[in-house]
Amino acid sequence: MTGRRVAVTGIGVLAPGGVGTENFWGLLSAGRTATRGITFFDPSSFRSRVAAEIDFDAEAHGLTPQETRRMDRAAQFAVVATREALTDSGIALDAHAPHRVGVTVGSAVGATMGLDQEYRVVSDGGRLDCVDHAYAVPHLYNYLVPSSFAAEVAWAVGAEGPSTVVSTGCTSGIDSVGYAVELIREGSADVMIAGSSDAPISPITMACFDAIKATTPRHDDPEHASRPFDGSRNGFVLGEGAAVFVLEELEAARRRGARVYAEIAGYATRSNAYHMTGLRPDGAEMAEAIRSALDEARIAPQDVDYINAHGSGTKQNDRHETAAFKRSLKDHAYRVPVSSIKSMVGHSLGAIGSIEIAASALAMRHNVVPPTANLHTPDPECDLDYVPLAAREWTTDTVLTVGSGFGGFQSAMVLARPERSLA
Missing domain, CATH: 3.40.47.10 (Thiolase/Chalcone synthase)
Known part of the structure; x- marks a missing residue:
């Protein structure tokens, strides 16, 4: 390296x-x-x-x-x-x-x-x-x-x-x-x-x-x-x-004087080695990917400003992902805004992870968190701040974006402003 x-x-x-x-x-x-x-x-x-x-x-x-x-x-x-x-x-x-x-x-x-x-x-x-x-x-x-x-x-x-x-x-x-x-x-x-x-x-x-x-x-x-x-x-x-x-x-x-949207500061991927379409409810594999990506980025869980969720709209995924955020970010999971742009643009399978990276970089550029559209009555088992219905102005220096795929794939990426301290 x-x-x-x-x-x-x-x-x-x-x-x-x-x-x-x-x-x-x-x-x-x-x-x-x-x-x-x-x-x-x-x-x-x-x-x-x-x-x-x-x-x-x-x-x-x-x-x-x-x-x-x-x-x-x-x-x-x-x-x-x-x-x-x-x-x-x-x-x-x-x-x-x-x-x-x-x-x-x-x-x-x-x-x-x-x-x-x-x-x-x-x-x-x-x-x-x-x-x-x-x-x-x-x-x-x-x-x-x-x-x-x-x-x-x-x-x-x-x-x-x-x-x-x-x-x-x-x-x-x-x-x-x-x-x-x-x-x-x-x-x-x-x-x-x-x-x-x-x-x-x-x-x-x-x-x-x-x-x-x-x-x-x-x-x-x-x-x-x-x-x-x-x-x-x-x-x-x-x-x-x-x-x-x-x-x-x-x-x-x-x-060369380029505009820098963000630094790709951390990335990790894991597999649950469990089931082609099934997910364990504790979110352990996604949580491990998140922890590893944060470690690589040298960013503490409490410094994550926004989570761009996988948020597919299936009960299994939404609950699994919520558990992963709690497991990896601890109490900070309840303080950080989380949203799913799939509520607006659907789930484009392999493309959506990159589309969500774009959304994360633009959220940082504009200091605006996009909403989770159509969220009127939250699932009681999904009890985090999912930014319902309307975008929110929010200082966004560090974004965590995650993905979950059939086959047991769990990936996480951290985008950050490059001028942050690496101490």
Whole structure:
């Protein structure tokens, strides 16, 4: 380890409710929701018919017809978010040796929409047992391998350094950024383009979550269907989106006069080695990840100013997460504001961890904590300060953001103002 510190200098976001970081923060700070009835396909046969979709026009956001045909929707999101992050950062990548610039992209389900669409074509709507490959799009292989996401981003920026896809379910978006931070710290790269993207709103994904009753059946009130920590919640709302960051060594960023949103001060991940979808109620594994991330950041539990929760809106997760905060932060858990932006933008699986990192960095920039929308009647077992309904002005120098994923993955990341004392 070189002891290098890592800064976030650029942010690009595509999220339900609006493309671009400014639109994203406007929605969060206003407490608006972007959940609605599914429009991408006929959902009438499904238990859950609600999603958080993005109104996205690839051509309007600078993608050529050839790029649009070659890339799955999630890959398109990643490239567009990357372009915004680079512009926001103001970094001149051509001033860096290409092999010192790397890429990490997180994704839980890869090119789900592309594969789903192409299966319908080559199987003639499911009627052919032996599919006809002659009808397939020429770039079908790109849909099959999630590594194509990292390749597309690397091509877009000319990065010839480490290039990786991280797929750890719903913690992918935190883990991809955490891995990028480690590459800079150890000296393997000077700049990393890091983030995550998922576009899972398709019949196959909805069927999978219907089967385990993880998504909400509240299709009669889609705008208020995502209700983390509320006693009336009954499942999460599937979403889509992407967030990408420019990460640099802190001192190098300062030398070029870059705006620094935050330092990625600590990161840790753990597994519960317990159950594919089940969580132990004591939150021990998430608590251990939190403690480890805080230790790496050299930040005491009582110095955490805001927790950006996983807050999926399932009873199992919300109670598990609440227990983890109490276990790791002790009495301070009752004093620190906690909120879930999934109440507004849904759960975009592997992308949401990066989207929540973006929300955390913007909360620090504006000293505003986004709310947990739709929280009217808290679950009695979730008794912390979940910032219901409206954003709150709050001095926010240190943020803890966490993720929990199927398979038992538990991840935590600490963002802090770089001028803090490291004593």
